[in-house]
Each structure stands twice: as C-alpha cells, then as structure tokens.
Amino acid sequence: MIDTHCHLQDRVFEDDRAEVVERARDAGVRAMLTVGEDLADSRAAVEVARRYGIVAAVGIHPHEAANAPQDIAGELSPLLREDGAVALGEIGLDYYYDHSPRDVQVRVFREQLRIARDSASPAIFHQRDAFDEFTRILREEWKPAMRGVVHCFTGTPAQARVLCDEFGLFLGIGGVLTFPKAESVRDAVRDVGIGALVLETDCPYLAPVPKRGKRNEPAYVTHTAAKLAELLAVPLDEVVCATDANAFKLFGI
Numbered sequence: 001m002i003d004t005h006c007h008l009q010d011r012v013f014e015d016d017r018a019e020v021v022e023r024a025r026d027a028g029v030r031a032m033l034t035v036g037e038d039l040a041d042s043r044a045a046v047e048v049a050r051r052y053g054i055v056a057a058v059g060i061h062p063h064e065a066a067n068a069p070q071d072i073a074g075e076l077s078p079l080l081r082e083d084g085a086v087a088l089g090e091i092g093l094d095y096y097y098d099h100s101p102r103d104v105q106v107r108v109f110r111e112q113l114r115i116a117r118d119s120a121s122p123a124i125f126h127q128r129d130a131f132d133e134f135t136r137i138l139r140e141e142w143k144p145a146m147r148g149v150v151h152c153f154t155g156t157p158a159q160a161r162v163l164c165d166e167f168g169l170f171l172g173i174g175g176v177l178t179f180p181k182a183e184s185v186r187d188a189v190r191d192v193g194i195g196a197l198v199l200e201t202d203c204p205y206l207a208p209v210p211k212r213g214k215r216n217e218p219a220y221v222t223h224t225a226a227k228l229a230e231l232l233a234v235p236l237d238e239v240v241c242a243t244d245a246n247a248f249k250l251f252g253i
C-alpha cells in the first residue's frame, strides 16, 4: 500500500514524525510521497524524505502562487533533481478559496506544467472549483508523454471521465471516499475503476472515517483502501496490488 499524497514535513508532525512513519510501515504502507506547498516547504519535504526513507514532490500550491519566486524554474528544477524528489507538486488552481489572485494562479500553474514537461516529471494536481479553466489549460499545455494525478479527487463521474480518458490522468482517492455525503465521488470511482486510482491521505488533513476530525496520518490510508475494496466488491489485496502498480507507473515508486 502506498500513500501517494501526504505532508509529513508539516509542523504538526514535529514531535512524533518518526513514530508516525513507523506506524504507517507497521500498517503495511510501504511507500509515502510527501508533497510541498511552496519553496521552503518543498525543501523541507525533500529533507524529510531523505531522513525517513520516503519520497517527495516539490512545487508551488495555488494558495501560494502570489508568493512564488520570480524564477520558478530556476528554483524548482535543482530541487527536482535532489535524491528522493520524484514529482512536481502540488500545482493547479483553487477558485474556492482564491488565496492568490486567479491570473497569478494561472501563470504559476502554466509555468510549473512546463517544468513538468521539460523535466519529464509526473505532476500532482490540486484543483478546486476550477475544473473548466483547469482542463482548458491542460488542453493547451499537456503532451501525451506526460503523467499526472488529480489529488483528492472530489468531482463528478463526468469530470473523472475527462481527466482519465482525455488526459490519461490518475485520480488520488483519500478520506473523502468514506464521508457519508460523498456519493458522487463513489459513483465516479465505480465508473472509472481501479485502473485509474491511487491511494492517498493528504494528511494531516481529511482523515477518513472512523478517524474523521482527528489529525490524519499515512497509516490511516488503510481505512480508505478498505472502503475502496467494499465499494468495488473486490478483495483488499486486489485494491492494494492495483493501486501500487498505478503508483509505480506514475511515480516509479
């Protein structure tokens, strides 16, 4: 089992990071990808990855677009070449919170898509309330050889189809799958099937039921995996096997 999206460099793990990683390994989580949100956070992600034998992604989250460095490629490209850095992320658009102006989000997103393309790195996408703009930009920038995942997918079956069929993207499935109201996500997951899915926690956020409301951690990805097995009516080991294979295709982990 692989947690393809966590934030283990977050300061909420400062006091017990080693125990958190150990609990995950004891629970059968054999790899974790810790994801950066701005330049300093990306550096911290690479450090944590190196220290705990996990992997990292480096990138500028749409929330942080307004604070992006002048020369994004000049800052991110060397980080991407560090040991343990396997992807660019998280990048994208968030028109729900609008923490950064939309035109700035778009510019920073496009620049990072080009870094992903030029470095042949997989991309980890954050998209919220910006589906049309997000896919419009991908139509202009995406190349068939590129790989990526829309993390914390919470859209409709029709949106899932566009992401998977048109762009060959994977969907990151986390704790939301276990939430009572997330019927459309469950419909989308049934519709696209296990071949397009990877597991994630997005910890410390979005803990799955029965841990909902608590600090999330990679070990809890087991609850999402179990829910996915139940939903698709397949054995748990089939879910683990398929999502691990997808994570390998995407990230080489």
Ligand SMILES: [Zn+2]
Pocket (backbone or CB within 6 Å): 005, 006, 007, 035, 090, 202
């Ligand atoms: Zn995240």
